[in-house]
Amino acid sequence: MAAGADRSGKVWKSSARLADGRQIIYFDESPGLGRAAVPDGRNLPARPEGGSVLRFDPLLREWIAVAENRQDRTFLPAAGQCPFCPSRPGSPTEIPAASYDVVVFENRFPAFSGAPGSSQDAGPPGLGAERPASGRCEIVCFTPEHDSSFARLSPRRAATVIAAWADRTEVLGGTAGIEHVYCFENRGEEVGATLQHPHGQIYALPFVPPRTRQLLASARAWRKGSGGNLFDDVLAAELADGQRIVARNEQWTAFVPRAARWPFEVLIFPALRVPDIAALRQPAQAALSELYPDVLRRLDALFGTPMPYMAVWQQAPASDAAARDELAAHLQIMATRRAPGKLKFMASTESGAGVWSNDVLPETAARMLREAC
Amino acid sequence: MAAGADRSGKVWKSSARLADGRQIIYFDESPGLGRAAVPDGRNLPARPEGGSVLRFDPLLREWIAVAENRQDRTFLPAAGQCPFCPSRPGSPTEIPAASYDVVVFENRFPAFSGAPGSSQDAGPPGLGAERPASGRCEIVCFTPEHDSSFARLSPRRAATVIAAWADRTEVLGGTAGIEHVYCFENRGEEVGATLQHPHGQIYALPFVPPRTRQLLASARAWRKGSGGNLFDDVLAAELADGQRIVARNEQWTAFVPRAARWPFEVLIFPALRVPDIAALRQPAQAALSELYPDVLRRLDALFGTPMPYMAVWQQAPASDAAARDELAAHLQIMATRRAPGKLKFMASTESGAGVWSNDVLPETAARMLREAC
Numbered sequence: 116m117a118a119g120a121d122r123s124g125k126v127w128k129s130s131a132r133l134a135d136g137r138q139i140i141y142f143d144e145s146p147g148l149g150r151a152a153v154p155d156g157r158n159l160p161a162r163p164e165g166g167s168v169l170r171f172d173p174l175l176r177e178w179i180a181v182a183e184n185r186q187d188r189t190f191l192p193a194a195g196q197c198p199f200c201p202s203r204p205g206s207p208t209e210i211p212a213a214s215y216d217v218v219v220f221e222n223r224f225p226a227f228s229g230a231p232g233s234s235q236d237a238g239p240p241g242l243g244a245e246r247p248a249s250g251r252c253e254i255v256c257f258t259p260e261h262d263s264s265f266a267r268l269s270p271r272r273a274a275t276v277i278a279a280w281a282d283r284t285e286v287l288g289g290t291a292g293i294e295h296v297y298c299f300e301n302r303g304e305e306v307g308a309t310l311q312h313p314h315g316q317i318y319a320l321p322f323v324p325p326r327t328r329q330l331l332a333s334a335r336a337w338r339k340g341s342g343g344n345l346f347d348d349v350l351a352a353e354l355a356d357g358q359r360i361v362a363r364n365e366q367w368t369a370f371v372p373r374a375a376r377w378p379f380e381v382l383i384f385p386a387l388r389v390p391d392i393a394a395l396r397q398p399a400q401a402a403l404s405e406l407y408p409d410v411l412r413r414l415d416a417l418f419g420t421p422m423p424y425m426a427v428w429q430q431a432p433a434s435d436a437a438a439r440d441e442l443a444a445h446l447q448i449m450a451t452r453r454a455p456g457k458l459k460f461m462a463s464t465e466s467g468a469g470v471w472s473n474d475v476l477p478e479t480a481a482r483m484l485r486e487a488c
Numbered sequence: 489m490a491a492g493a494d495r496s497g498k499v500w501k502s503s504a505r506l507a508d509g510r511q512i513i514y515f516d517e518s519p520g521l522g523r524a525a526v527p528d529g530r531n532l533p534a535r536p537e538g539g540s541v542l543r544f545d546p547l548l549r550e551w552i553a554v555a556e557n558r559q560d561r562t563f564l565p566a567a568g569q570c571p572f573c574p575s576r577p578g579s580p581t582e583i584p585a586a587s588y589d590v591v592v593f594e595n596r597f598p599a600f601s602g603a604p605g606s607s608q609d610a611g612p613p614g615l616g617a618e619r620p621a622s623g624r625c626e627i628v629c630f631t632p633e634h635d636s637s638f639a640r641l642s643p644r645r646a647a648t649v650i651a652a653w654a655d656r657t658e659v660l661g662g663t664a665g666i667e668h669v670y671c672f673e674n675r676g677e678e679v680g681a682t683l684q685h686p687h688g689q690i691y692a693l694p695f696v697p698p699r700t701r702q703l704l705a706s707a708r709a710w711r712k713g714s715g716g717n718l719f720d721d722v723l724a725a726e727l728a729d730g731q732r733i734v735a736r737n738e739q740w741t742a743f744v745p746r747a748a749r750w751p752f753e754v755l756i757f758p759a760l761r762v763p764d765i766a767a768l769r770q771p772a773q774a775a776l777s778e779l780y781p782d783v784l785r786r787l788d789a790l791f792g793t794p795m796p797y798m799a800v801w802q803q804a805p806a807s808d809a810a811a812r813d814e815l816a817a818h819l820q821i822m823a824t825r826r827a828p829g830k831l832k833f834m835a836s837t838e839s840g841a842g843v844w845s846n847d848v849l850p851e852t853a854a855r856m857l858r859e860a861c
Contacts, residue, residue, distance in 0.1 A: 471553065
């Protein structure tokens, strides 16, 4: 049963501190590797006090993080200077160990940082409202191999990433003042990734994001109108129609949404609704570790070149019990290449008006993805 | 008073039809030019029937235009083949005349087209809801000079563009089934502009865009809380603070909003609140024709290279009287270069969560723009 055991996704977690006090957490696929015992020998400057602030935008009633300390963050370094590769003698990186399976550490240039205060706003914010951009930003390195990608992870390694997401969602979501945990990957320079090494990020936020609030409002309106759960009903409708299914197994369905905004947008829904990744049962985690890389490989195969994408976990707010009953976790992949050499941009209509037009018929996109590999 | 007359922005409007039946409208700065009498000698295929559809996204409760006919639209043509330059013998373009001042014509590859039906939705849309993406998409060419830009327009020419915007806002906004008129410019390949010739676009939409609805909801909540108008109060606060003012004259104030989302975002507010461009008085139009190109020149001067930007008119819905009392027209410029060689992207946090962080302090951005020219 070695193969079965390997696929169980069991991970060994160990934690240490980097030279400037940031936490690093190793998620290993074998016990006793002693990664966390390796010290960070770098001489890093102390982390800036205070950090960024949240300012209230009265025109859209949203909080914006102003984070001037991030302007000098690492930007497309040469391959030999990648801060996310394991350390080599004489070339220390963000990861002190000589190798790793999956590793999570606090972002050196965080948009959100510091211990949250009260998460409750005292009344409606005024024009000059400002508060600390408290929270935490973490980096998740998917593999020590600089030139790999999530699409090329083994199911075992993908399962370890999923286990890390689940762990962070649970731990960060249980932290006082954190209202939402957001796990995502920006893949490709075309979507603004400034480091090529395969990695994602986790934001632990001191507020529920606008899109999450919209999803929740939609689910509540749907419940009121139909009596059912919005996410259950969307999945049932996609399964009944079938034209937009990209891939599926017993636990998961990947489909292009009927009203996709992006040329190749894929939603991955679990068969059994859960509020967040931490609530996924083991068989669901294992099944996702096969299906998700498969979908990403289809995106890469589509035009024979790495597909730029944003992959994000939509999940329920961390501690709002009513919301957790209604909002169902799902993975959303927004792929931005609409044809060879052509990208979809969020330009004036999307950015300024919130009006979207999609040049690729979702049924066509799904068929292309089904036939891609 | 010749100089004064020239600045009055008087325009002569004439309309004609292109070979496939699309309307073209010349806005001339002198009378009797006979542009509209020049026939379009091209042999264009008939415009496709039906066109795109709107599909309802139940997850965010928004309508998405699915427009497969746009995938083959003109994409970064060589300079000699620009469809927005005036026609030359043997090289017919979208504009039959041998020159023009400002010209507006229906987009050959529209995301929205066709006569609107009833603009009222019949009850809450279901999962499969679909309706025609009716409306109209227009191109606005700012100048016949291919290599120019809005920043380099004379005040007289800028005034003619403003007159064209006002005309189209009034005419399209008065059309049955059109609920909103949206005027914008995508400038630069970096924000997805597929044609370099200086031009903007106008969307006449069969619904009020999500962002407009958000602005309106904010204004109503503000009225309820403070008794005042949100836009008046934001402008007054910016003037009182002063740190984020970029440029101003008696009629207009350009400022970086206190909670800017983009590294160089500039809002241009009129001193006297109006619901849309069509409601601007003549002195306000004339004053904007000086201030707006000045702000754009500052953006170009900032890093010594053309600044990619999205410039959009936020205006009130066309025919909702209560909304027109509350929502104040303003020009929003979203410039995307955050440093030489570095762009701000809407990546996973913005696109997937609606969470924004800005690396440039708005006060710093305003100072840099004030000092740029």
